[in-house]
Amino acid sequence: MSERAIGIFDSGVGGLTVFKEVLRQLPGEEYLYLGDTGRVPYGTKSPRTVLRYALEAAAFLHARQVKALVVACNTASAVALEAIEEHYRVPVIGVIEPGARKAVGVTRNRRIGVIGTEGTVKSGAYTRAIHRLDPGVEVIAAACPLFVPLAEEGWADHAVARLAAAEYLAPLQQAGIDTLVLGCTHYPLLKQTLRALLGEAVILVDSAEETARCLTLLLDEGSLRRISAPRPPRFYVTDVPTRFERVGGAFLGADLTGVEQIELDGGGDVIVPLKSAGANRSELI
Amino acid sequence: MSERAIGIFDSGVGGLTVFKEVLRQLPGEEYLYLGDTGRVPYGTKSPRTVLRYALEAAAFLHARQVKALVVACNTASAVALEAIEEHYRVPVIGVIEPGARKAVGVTRNRRIGVIGTEGTVKSGAYTRAIHRLDPGVEVIAAACPLFVPLAEEGWADHAVARLAAAEYLAPLQQAGIDTLVLGCTHYPLLKQTLRALLGEAVILVDSAEETARCLTLLLDEGSLRRISAPRPPRFYVTDVPTRFERVGGAFLGADLTGVEQIELDGGGDVIVPLKSAGANRSELI
Numbered sequence: 001m002s003e004r005a006i007g008i009f010d011s012g013v014g015g016l017t018v019f020k021e022v023l024r025q026l027p028g029e030e031y032l033y034l035g036d037t038g039r040v041p042y043g044t045k046s047p048r049t050v051l052r053y054a055l056e057a058a059a060f061l062h063a064r065q066v067k068a069l070v071v072a073c074n075t076a077s078a079v080a081l082e083a084i085e086e087h088y089r090v091p092v093i094g095v096i097e098p099g100a101r102k103a104v105g106v107t108r109n110r111r112i113g114v115i116g117t118e119g120t121v122k123s124g125a126y127t128r129a130i131h132r133l134d135p136g137v138e139v140i141a142a143a144c145p146l147f148v149p150l151a152e153e154g155w156a157d158h159a160v161a162r163l164a165a166a167e168y169l170a171p172l173q174q175a176g177i178d179t180l181v182l183g184c185t186h187y188p189l190l191k192q193t194l195r196a197l198l199g200e201a202v203i204l205v206d207s208a209e210e211t212a213r214c215l216t217l218l219l220d221e222g223s224l225r226r227i228s229a230p231r232p233p234r235f236y237v238t239d240v241p242t243r244f245e246r247v248g249g250a251f252l253g254a255d256l257t258g259v260e261q262i263e264l265d266g267g268g269d270v271i272v273p274l275k276s277a278g279a280n281r282s283e284l285i
Numbered sequence: 286m287s288e289r290a291i292g293i294f295d296s297g298v299g300g301l302t303v304f305k306e307v308l309r310q311l312p313g314e315e316y317l318y319l320g321d322t323g324r325v326p327y328g329t330k331s332p333r334t335v336l337r338y339a340l341e342a343a344a345f346l347h348a349r350q351v352k353a354l355v356v357a358c359n360t361a362s363a364v365a366l367e368a369i370e371e372h373y374r375v376p377v378i379g380v381i382e383p384g385a386r387k388a389v390g391v392t393r394n395r396r397i398g399v400i401g402t403e404g405t406v407k408s409g410a411y412t413r414a415i416h417r418l419d420p421g422v423e424v425i426a427a428a429c430p431l432f433v434p435l436a437e438e439g440w441a442d443h444a445v446a447r448l449a450a451a452e453y454l455a456p457l458q459q460a461g462i463d464t465l466v467l468g469c470t471h472y473p474l475l476k477q478t479l480r481a482l483l484g485e486a487v488i489l490v491d492s493a494e495e496t497a498r499c500l501t502l503l504l505d506e507g508s509l510r511r512i513s514a515p516r517p518p519r520f521y522v523t524d525v526p527t528r529f530e531r532v533g534g535a536f537l538g539a540d541l542t543g544v545e546q547i548e549l550d551g552g553g554d555v556i557v558p559l560k561s562a563g564a565n566r567s568e569l570i
Binding site for chain 1: 322323324325329330331333334430431433434435437438440443444445448449452523524525527528550
């Protein structure tokens with residue numbers, strides 16, 4: 001058992017869709033959630049820059065003695081997970097591996113679609129994770145850069161979203177996918193639009209549920225569950241909290257209050273291992 | 286006369302539409318262009334954070350002995366112009382005042398529409414600038430958060446852009462505007478879509494031309510024109526340059542090469558005057 005908190009971070013509000021599911025499966029824990037709203041989004045930035053930001057976020061949470069770290073951001077998971085694991089002794093969970101595992105488990109025709117940010121898709125992280133589990137699966141990936149602003153605009157079910165989705169997903173439909181990985185934490189908000197476009201035959205895979213299950217297993221394996229009464233979650237952001245509270249409420253499905261603004265940059269105490277596996281894997285963008 | 290360079294900054298590639306016009310009107314100068322691509326966009330961030338970023342950008346250029354500063358970003362002009370002017374002795378030009386002056390000059394029915402980022406619109410900077418020139422003008426402003434990602438996606442003339450534009454501009458059309466200020470440096474790329482929607486009767490005001498004219502006047506008034514042969518412009522960014530070079534080329538209408546990556550954060554030598562006029566004007570978002 002461990003009374004320490006669990007740290008979760010994302011570039012902004014998107015990770016709250018993961019946190020919501022974590023909270024549902026593990027309501028007895030204490031959580032520190034960090035959204036790097038001062039530098040959001042990560043999805044259009046280079047792997048090197050995302051790596052630096054992700055390490056700064058991990059350093060902030062690690063300094064608060066978390067017992068586990070959840071990288072609730074696909075782009076950061078794609079380019080920084082290994083580097084974070086190398087840096088810190090606590091268990092680290094990303095969202096790519098759980099999503100890939102679930103997709104491989106449910107596909108019948110072994111044609112899996114993956115949608116995500118430019119950074120996530122260019123990293124090839126999902127394709128690699130899926131092929132590690134089953135090299136025979138065909139993976140068709142598409143970047144959908146407008147989905148994040150559409151979700152944040154509250155236009156997830158708008159005609160503009162339907163038109164953009166039809167455009168982005170046409171090659172995946174033509175390829176005959178039967179499973180679609182929502183490879184960005186904002187995308188679960190577009191489920192209705194995607195469902196209407198793709199029909200019931202295509203299974204939508206949201207990493208949140210599987211990531212929360214992984215976290216549960218990990219706490220159980222390490223006997224790290226909290227015994228005392230749960231504490232309310234604490235939220236940290238790097239821009240003023242007003243927008244995070246407003247937009248984030250829709251993502252979490254609950255009111256966000258008491259959000260605290262902190263600084264990640266300028267500390268100068270984070271060593272960015274530019275030669276780590278995460279950075280060198282591909283100089284993508 | 287002054288042989289020193291002119292500094293121009295923006296959150297990313299958008300300011301290149303301004304720089305393009307400056308270069309056309311003042312081809313004999315040397316330019317340093319800085320795009321804060323590691324923290325782009327500014328339009329969805331709080332005034333306080335944008336103020337801090339803008340001061341860091343100005344400090345970087347000022348340290349390179351520029352003879353004038355152009356804030357080629359509407360959001361930064363809206364919330365940080367006064368603070369930059371207070372901080373530095375060199376002349377500083379933003380894009381809001383020139384755009385407002387041009388709009389007031391061309392409107393016939395004195396109903397002016399303004400479109401921009403969330404930050405620019407919430408700041409009310411255009412409305413104030415227009416009312417300083419003519420208090421009787423009716424200003425109808427609308428935030429168009431999807432226009433920046435649409436322009437960066439290369440979808441400025443796409444059906445998705447047309448649908449989004451129709452939605453955003455409906456209230457402005459209903460109000461009977463005869464002039465529309467493109468209050469974001471990305472928006473000139475959507476001119477064709479906006480023209481098709483609004484018809485020839487509505488005048489589209491792009492701040493770039495007027496901003497370049499202001500800069501010309503300012504150099505002439507101060508006898509600051511360069512006499513020697515012009516030097517090639519230098520470009521600085523805060524993320525790796527690849528994406529800036531690729532997307533920025535379309536904005537500048539020319540190839541971008543030799544772009545250098547620098548760091549703005551972490552220096553710790555920028556004093557952010559949180560109590561300055563720019564920050565206190567309104568805690569907007």
